[in-house]
Amino acid sequence: MNMMTKTNDLALLQKVSAFLWEEAALLDAKDYGTWLSLWLTEGFYTLPIGEGDDFDNQLNLCHDNDRMRRDRIQRFQQGFSISSAPPARTVRTVSRFVIESVEGDTVTVSSAEHVIEDKFGRQRVWAGNMRHTLVASGDGFKIRAKVVRLLNSDGMLNSFSYLF
Amino acid sequence: MLQAQEKFSDLDALYSPDAKVATSMYENSDLFNEEMERIFKRTWVWVAHDSELADKGSFKLSNVGLEPVIVVRDRKGDVNVLVNRCRHRAATVCEVKKGKTSSFQCPYHGWGYGLDGSLRGLPYPEQYGEDFDKGAHGLKKLRTESYNGMIFATFNDEVEPLVDFLGPEVCRYIDLFMKQGGGFPIKVLGEHQFTVPMNWKVQLENTTDAYHFPVVHKSFMQSLDGDAEEAFKFLDTGKGYVEDLGNGHSVMVMIPERIDLDENLDDPIEERFQPLVQELRDEGYPEDQVKKIVRAVGGAGFNLNLFPNVSFSLAFFRVLTPVNVERTDIRHIALGMDGGPAAANRMRMRLHEHFQGPMGFGSPDDAEVWERVQRGTKGGEDLPILVNRGLVDEQPGALGPRGHISAETGMRAAYKMWKRMMSL
């Protein structure tokens, strides 16, 4: 690897990190309207169960297309869902970014996410491996796919009133 | 045990003849231990569906009450339910949730067991003397029986045969429920699991509670299109009912037209199923099979609730496992068509994800209110929990009373059985 590509890699890593941190901040702030605008319409937001990756043909925790993402957000925001009125509050960190591939204007990046939620005076901790497929758009990116694999996705979970 | 017996001898104070439940029913850990002995150790408990054990050597971990068990299909094709505890010094012999194996070997000193639980061999057996009886040191094996693919086990060798415990009406409804295979055998496609800080009876009540639906699941209803939303307005139409089917079991019929999925095949197909209809037609399925499959994808029109731990809920199995007096694990098991069209199974899974599980549009709201019940019982110890709704106009059904769709008839059926088992 020559010095030139290395510099480019670092610049890309920085750009990608900034984007994912911004996304994380939106999710903690529950600014879902802005979060929805980060997506390409054809994108899928998926929390699989276990290791499989044929998401269409397996049972997932969620596997949202554009319509389901919007319905989910609407459910969070309309105030009729007792579990999300109020929702748990969250603080998350996203780190351990690894650029897995760059093809044309498409970047695949994996990362680690830790979420701490607080509700009913009780805190719970969740950890997951994330993989974003991002497409360059203007100054930043749009999300084409986001997969979050919770460490214990095939174990006993709790119910979630927020997004990972 | 004698002490405990005296402690809970006044069962009427715990569940009164006029259908009031004492707060301590959700809170008393001695009572919980007593329930585990008298109910979960003595009756048939659901452990698996046939399709989860497809081949010889297929196994899954499960529970009978508090006891961890392995459910495994042996070489002869029989299903065995074995306590997951080595007969030497108690280590679990399996910690893999599901899979396929030819034997179970204890990781501690290497005792090896066959798929039927028999002790096959152990390192350096001489030190146990010549008359060591391997036959008496197999994994503890439970009595196991099944009905239409549903596998149950019990620690109680004296209990009646499974079909008698279920009774004719439950068996009839199980057969009807399985019609959502759409002509194919029912197959487990996966499961959602979540644990809730609630007593197990809060869950037992909820599987037969239509009253909560329009309130707790309003946000789910709002995410549906017109047709589908209509189908879930069963409280308004008032056509449904809840019926006590004996032995603690009950059925809650929400959509009577969908009790028998072979009937009403010419009913108009809901908007949301139209893309599936097209996909199946494109794949070359004949028109009558398309109708049958699409109708089946929508699931049955009732919840069949079995005492004490499994419910056949519209389109999935709902299984409860008590953990302690204030904690219960819930499994929502997704079902599909074994060998059926992939498009139909995909739709079944998307529908399941829509409502069920930790990220569903329904379950999180259920979990919230169940927890709120448990939190609420911290106050007003002297106040009863009411399950008397609908007593006013109950009619006799086939085996027990039948009440309004929003009646608490099914809960009363369960508590009646609870009382019977706790008094034995």
Ligand code: FES
């Ligand atoms: S505990 Fe299993 S072999 Fe010793």
Ligand SMILES: [Fe+2]
């Ligand atoms: Fe519910």
